[in-house]
Amino acid sequence: MLQFETLPASFAALLATLRPCFTAPSFRTFTALLAGMIAQPGRCTVTGMLTAAGLGGVWHHYRAYWFFGRARWCVDILGMAVLRLVVTRLLPAGVPLVVAVDDTLFRRSGRKVHAAAWFHDGAAKRPKNSRVGWGNSWVVAGLIVDLPFLDRPVCLPVAAALCTTHSPSKQVLAGQLVTAIVQACPGRQVHVVGDAWYAGADGAGGATVGAARTRGLPEGVSLTSRLRANAALQAIAAPIPGARGRPRRIGARLGTPTQIAGNTTWTTATVRRYGRTDTVDLADITCLWYGVYRSRTIRVILVREPGSTTKTGYDLALVTTDLTSPPEQIVTRYATRWTIEVAFQDAKQITGVGQTHTRTRTAVERTVPFGLFTQSLVVCWYALHGHHPDLANQRRATAPWYRSKTQPAYHDMITKLRRTLITARFRTDKPRNPTPDEILAVHQAWAEAAA
Numbered sequence: 168m169l170q171f172e173t174l175p176a177s178f179a180a181l182l183a184t185l186r187p188c189f190t191a192p193s194f195r196t197f198t199a200l201l202a203g204m205i206a207q208p209g210r211c212t213v214t215g216m217l218t219a220a221g222l223g224g225v226w227h228h229y230r231a232y233w234f235f236g237r238a239r240w241c242v243d244i245l246g247m248a249v250l251r252l253v254v255t256r257l258l259p260a261g262v263p264l265v266v267a268v269d270d271t272l273f274r275r276s277g278r279k280v281h282a283a284a285w286f287h288d289g290a291a292k293r294p295k296n297s298r299v300g301w302g303n304s305w306v307v308a309g310l311i312v313d314l315p316f317l318d319r320p321v322c323l324p325v326a327a328a329l330c331t332t333h334s335p336s337k338q339v340l341a342g343q344l345v346t347a348i349v350q351a352c353p354g355r356q357v358h359v360v361g362d363a364w365y366a367g368a369d370g371a372g373g374a375t376v377g378a379a380r381t382r383g384l385p386e387g388v389s390l391t392s393r394l395r396a397n398a399a400l401q402a403i404a405a406p407i408p409g410a411r412g413r414p415r416r417i418g419a420r421l422g423t424p425t426q427i428a429g430n431t432t433w434t435t436a437t438v439r440r441y442g443r444t445d446t447v448d449l450a451d452i453t454c455l456w457y458g459v460y461r462s463r464t465i466r467v468i469l470v471r472e473p474g475s476t477t478k479t480g481y482d483l484a485l486v487t488t489d490l491t492s493p494p495e496q497i498v499t500r501y502a503t504r505w506t507i508e509v510a511f512q513d514a515k516q517i518t519g520v521g522q523t524h525t526r527t528r529t530a531v532e533r534t535v536p537f538g539l540f541t542q543s544l545v546v547c548w549y550a551l552h553g554h555h556p557d558l559a560n561q562r563r564a565t566a567p568w569y570r571s572k573t574q575p576a577y578h579d580m581i582t583k584l585r586r587t588l589i590t591a592r593f594r595t596d597k598p599r600n601p602t603p604d605e606i607l608a609v610h611q612a613w614a615e616a617a618a
Contacts, residue, residue, distance in 0.1 A: 170222075171198040175591040177552040178202075178584070181544060184252050188245045189238075196234040199226075204519065204541050205581060206588050211519025211538070221592070235523075235537070236530040242537070243326070247351040249540045250310065250325040253547055254352055257312050263356035265311040265500060266348055267322050267507040268341040268365055270330065273521030273535060274302040281531040282331040290511070303521075304330040305535055306337050308344040309510055309543075311360075311503045314550050317574050319442040322506035323546055324514075324539035329532055338368040338382045349385045357388045358489065360504040366392035366486055371461040389489035391501050394424055394467060396479070398486070401455045403464065416462040421454055428469055428480030436495045440502030447472055451494045456486065468494050510542065513577040518542045542577075549580040553587065 171179060171194070182198050189197055203220030204211050217223050217231045254264070272288040286304035291297075309322035326347060328340040335343075341361065349357055361368060368382055369390040384390060402418035421427055433448040450469040455462065470483035487497050514520040520538030525531050559573050575583075 170220075171195060173592055174198065174202060175587050178548050178587070181252065181548055181551075185245065185248050188248050189240050193234060193238045193240050196230060196238070197240075200231060200234060201537075201541050201544070202588055204538065205545060206585050207519065208585075211522045213523050213525065213534075215519075215522075232525075232530070235525060235533045236527050242533050243347065246326045246536060246540060247347060249323075249543055250348060250351055253310055253312065253323050253325065253543060254355075256547060257314070257550055261355075263358055264348070264352060265358050265360065265503060266308055266345060267311055267504050268306065268308050268344065268359060268361045268368070269504075269507045269511070270304055270306045270337050270364075271511045272300050272302050272304050273515070274300050275521075276301070277526065280526045281528040282329055284332050286330065303531060303535065304337075306330060306340040306344065307507065307511075307539065308341065308348060309507050310348075311506060312546075314546075316550075316554050316556075320503050320506050321546060321577075322503075322510040323543035324507075324510060324536075325543060327536040327539055329535075335381065338365055341365055341368050342382055342384050345388060346385050349388060357385075358500060359384060359388060359390045360501050361390070361392045362504065363393040363395055365390075366394060367459040368392075369488055370459040371463065389487060389492075391485060391487040391489065391497055393501075394484040394486040396425070396484070397423060398456055399423065399458060400427065400452075400467065401457055403453065403455060417455060417457060421452070424467065424469060424481060424484040425479045427452060427467070428471075431469065433469075433471065438495050438498045438502075440499055441505070445472075447498070449494045449498070450481075453490070460488075463488070464490060466490060466494075466497075468497050470498055509577075510539075514539055514542055517578055517581060518545075545581050545584055546577065548584055549575070553580065553583045558583065 171182070174182070182201070186194055199220045199222055200216045203216035203218070207215050207219035209215060213231045213235065214223070214228050217226065217228060258264070271290070272286050275283045277283070280303070282303055283301060285299050285301055288298050288300035291300060306328045307324050308326040309324040311320050311322055313320045326344040328344055330337060330340065334340065345357065345359055369384040369388070370382060400421040400423070402421055404415040404418035406414055428450070431450040431452060433450050435446060436449045437444060437446050448471040452467045452469070453464060454467060456465055466487050466489070468485040468487065469481040470485070471480070472482045475482050485497060485501055489497060518538055518541060520542070521535055523534040525534050554575065558575050558579060562579060563569050563572055
């Protein structure tokens with residue numbers, strides 16, 4: 168049975184930091200279901216977690232459903248506890264935090280599932296004009312972390328907000344998640360990255376109407392996103408000495424990014440992105456995007472690949488409220504945004520997030536963040552206690568077609584933790600020779616864990 172007392176000491180120590188988020192009974196159920204979700208190679212339904220923890224014949228299944236639907240605990244408080252754990256254990260003191268925000272759809276079926284509706288599904292393999300699906304849409308904020316054994320960063324989800332047809336806009340929800348992260352980590356500089364949908368998440372509230380009027384990020388937080396191709400940009404008006412009245416802010420019209428690319432000055436720079444070092448041409452323009460940010464100064468970074476023949480004159484246009492960082496650092500920072508897309512893929516295909524059949528409001532609001540935080544804890548445990556340089560060699564030995572594999576993927580991380588959980592489960596306090604049945608059980612469990 169995978170209860171707290173039988174968990175590996177290294178993993179139990181991580182979970183112990185989350186103890187203040189629960190009552191004593193809820194914490195025992197939390198640790199069992201979390202371990203069951205990690206150990207479950209099949210579908211991660213609520214009863215699937217209970218079965219994988221070895222408690223299917225010990226606890227009544229109502230206890231697992233009660234934990235998600237009725238127990239006293241707050242998913243937001245749990246997320247901030249996971250955030251502080253990651254910041255304390257995996258990040259050096261004083262370094263800025265890079266937070267990626269994005270939304271994703273967890274498909275559901277049935278009309279009585281809370282907050283289920285038709286939402287945009289960017290991961291759907293359909294034409295762009297028909298990428299919609301029925302389910303629960305979530306706005307997720309993840310912390311970007313560089314691990315010493317990987318040449319690419321990883322995204323660890325630490326906060327999530329459920330979108331409904333009557334909730335604030337996704338930009339507003341993203342701002343609320345970032346605000347909670349800033350409050351949980353006082354004194355830390357925070358940089359936010361998001362796709363083009365969140366380019367105006369830090370825009371002036373008066374520039375919009377309706378649900379987006381309350382958008383915005385905390386003071387001192389920068390936002391970097393992709394600039395829309397039809398964005399109308401203006402120059403900053405030069406002050407006129409001796410002029411009366413309010414000084415003019417809006418200058419000459421610069422036009423769209425395509426028009427700017429044909430008249431700007433390009434410089435060659437070296438940037439680090441996607442696990443490699445590239446040489447690109449950059450253009451840095453300080454201007455206004457009045458339609459979104461009103462009179463607030465922003466920067467537009469245009470990126471052009473060597474030998475590019477695009478009709479727009481550039482390959483990537485970024486907009487940022489960071490007025491001090493070098494453009495190379497802005498490009499590198501935005502490139503880390505892709506890690507949240509990888510985290511979504513791993514969550515759905517490997518961790519099993521979104522596979523529960525819950526439908527009530529409280530249960531729906533808890534199951535997806537529970538799975539996302541489980542994924543963050545898996546990576547955190549692996550980085551602190553589970554990594555070994557020979558892991559990639561072992562993977563190539565069992566799967567020789569992975570000839571270029573030199574670094575662990577998330578699948579390797581969760582498999583390592585599954586095997587560690589199994590080892591601790593069959594370990595006895597008094598040393599003795601294992602029985603044939605115990606040896607067979609361990610071999611079968613390891614085979615299932617590697618599936």
